[in-house]
Amino acid sequence: MKSIFQILWGPPGLILIGAILSAIGALWSSQQKTEFEHELRKKSDEISKLNSDIMKSVIGGDSFCYLTLMSIDNNTNTGILTIVHQCEHPAYDVTARIVDLQKMEKLGDNLNFQNIIQADTNLHIGNMIKGTASMFTPFQLGSSTDRGFNIFFSARNGLFTQILRMKKINNKWLSATKVEKNGKIIFEKIDKEFP
16 A cells, blocks of 8 residues: 555656646736736726827817906996916817807898808917917997807817807996807806896
């Protein structure tokens, strides 16, 4: 009869030890592969995020602009036409078409190219970075106490539309505005006293 020692160091024992070592090696290899795949996935996610940030920086990401009238003189109804940048990324190649709704209403059915451009103000704004504003020429609101403008912006990152309504109440101009992109409101600002 063979002793345990002879069985373990004999062919059956060596097979058993080989099988155990193979199982340990396979387990260790599987663990190493899982850790490697986890690190690879993590690095891939980091690269994807960096690529996304680079693309947003080049195109403009979710940035947009809106129009406001600054420093309105309530006696002359004149303010400084100002475009304000919003969001993290720069806005590139920005242009704006400001449609004066009161002038459009006066045209009635007499719509032709020559008349329509009389109701429009077109601005080439250019590039804007986070937290900046561009001031343009003085803008006359006229004698009416109720004004409305639709502003159509174009930029490298797409189109967005602003609706601006203004009312003069107690000799002070108040405004309500919202900006939409792809049918969603992305910005809204309403003066407290605006009706």
